[in-house]
Amino acid sequence: MAIPYPQVVLFGDSLFQGAAETSGGFSFQGALQTQLMRRFDVVNRGFSGYNTSNALKALPQIFAPWTDGGPQLKYLVILLGANDASLPRSIDNQHVPLPKFKENLRKIITHPNIASHKPKIFLVTPPPLDEIRMKVVDLANGYSDVSRLSKTSAAYSQAVRDLAAEYDNVTLIDLCKAIMDVAIAKTPGYEPTPGRPVLGDPEGGERGYLEQLLPDGLHMNPEAYQIFYGLLRPHFGSEWAGTNDEDKVGYLLPDWRTAPWLEEDIQTKASS
Template sequence: MALPWPQVVLFGDSLFQQAAEVKDGFSFEAALQQQVLRRYDVVNRGLSGYNTSQALKHIDQIFTKPTEGGPKIKYLFVLLGANDACVKMPTNQQHIPLDKYKENLTKIITHPLITAHNPKILLVTPPPIDEIHITKLDLAWGHQEATRKAKISATYSQAVRDVAAEHPGTVLIDLCKAIMDVAIAKTPGFEPKTGVALGDPESGLRGYLEHLLPDGLHMSGEAYRIFFDAVKGHIESWDEESREGYTLPDWQVAPKLED
C-alpha cells in the first residue's frame, strides 16, 4: 500500500499560483519544499483570479477526505482576498462585499473536507497594493478607474486578522504588514500616517513598493522572500544532516536489494 505522504497545501489565488515561479532567483514554493523535503509534499492550489466565493464553489473538487494510504493535509495556507477587494464596476466582476468575504473565509477554514484532516491552518492577509501604479495600468487597459484601492484593500487584510482572531488555533500570517514594513524601512524620508500608506494616491509616493509589487499587485522575488521569512518558523524544520521524519528511510538503512 502506498504511504500517506503528508501535504503542505497552498490554497489561494494568483499570489500562490505565482509562488511556483522563480523570481529574481527565488521561488517561495521551492524554498518551502526544501524545508520539508522527504517529509511532506508542497501542493500548489493557487487559482489566478479567484475570489473566496469561487474558491468555496470548487472546494470539493480540490480537497478530499483523508483515507487510509491517501495524503493527509498537515499544513494549510489560505491566501485569498486580493480579488474580493476589487472595486465593483462593469469592467470587473471579482468584487465580494467585506462581510461576505469574512463569511467565506470562515466557511473555508471550517469546511468539513478540511477539518477532517485537522491541519494547522495559516491564514494570510493579502499584501498591500500600489494603487498609484495600478491606476496607471488599469486606465491603459480600459477601466474607468483603478480596479483596486489601497484603503479598501487594507480593510480586507484587517478582515483576515479578525477571522484569525475568532478561530483559536489558526495562525495569522500578516503578509500585508510584513511587506509594508520593509517598504517603509527602505523608503528614505517617508513618514507613515494613519490611513495613508505608500502606494496610496493620498501619499503620492510609491517608494520601495515599486520593487516589492512590480505591477502594483503581484509580488517580486524579494517580496516572496519576505513572505517565506514570515512563515518558515511556523513549519517544522530539521537540522540539515537530520533524517528524522523521513517518510521513507535513508538509503543506508533501507532494505538492501539482492545482487
C-alpha cells in the same frame, strides 16, 4: 501499500499561482518544498482571478475528505482577498463585499472536507496595494479608472486578522504588514505617522520601495515572496530542528545508508 506523503497545500489566487515562478531567481514554493523535502509534499492550488466565493464553490473539487491510506492535509495556507477587495464592476466582477468575504473565509476554514483532516491552518493577509501603480496599469488595460483602492484592500487584510484570532487552529501570517514594513524601511525619508497616507496611496503620492516589491501594484516580485517565505518558514520543521540527524529525522522513507533493505542488498551481493 504506497506511502501517502502528508501535504502542505497553498490555496488561493494568482499570488499563490505565481509562487511557483522561478524566472526572478527565487521560487516561494520551491523554497518551501526544499525545506520540507522527503517529509511533506507542497501542493499548489493557486487559481488566478479567484475570489473567496469562487474558492468556496471549487473547494469540494480540490479537497477530498480524509480517508485511511490517503494523503493527509497537515497544513493549509490560505491567501485570498486581493480579488475580493476589487471595486464592483458590471462585467468581469471579482468584488465580494467585506461581510461576505469574511463569511466565505469562515466557511472555507471550517468546511467538513477540510476539518476531517484536522490541519493546522494559516490565514495570510493579502499584500498591501500600490494604488498609484495600479491605476496606471488599469488605464493601460482599458479600464476607465483604478480597479482597487489601497484603503479598501487594507480593510480586507484587517478582516483576515480578525477572523484568524477567533480560531485556536488558525495562525495569522501578516504578509500585508511585513511587506509594508520592508517598503517603509527601504524608503529614505518616509516616517509613518498618524494621519500620514501609507505608501502607494494617491493622497500621499509616494510609492517608495513599494514599487519594487509590487511591480504592477498588486502582484509580488521575488523579494516580496522571500519576505513571505521568511514569515512562514519558522512554522515548519520543529520536529527535526536541533537534532544531530536533522537531514534524516522525519523522512517518510529512510536514508539509503540505514534503509532496512540495504543489508539485504549487501548479503545478496556477497553471496553472488
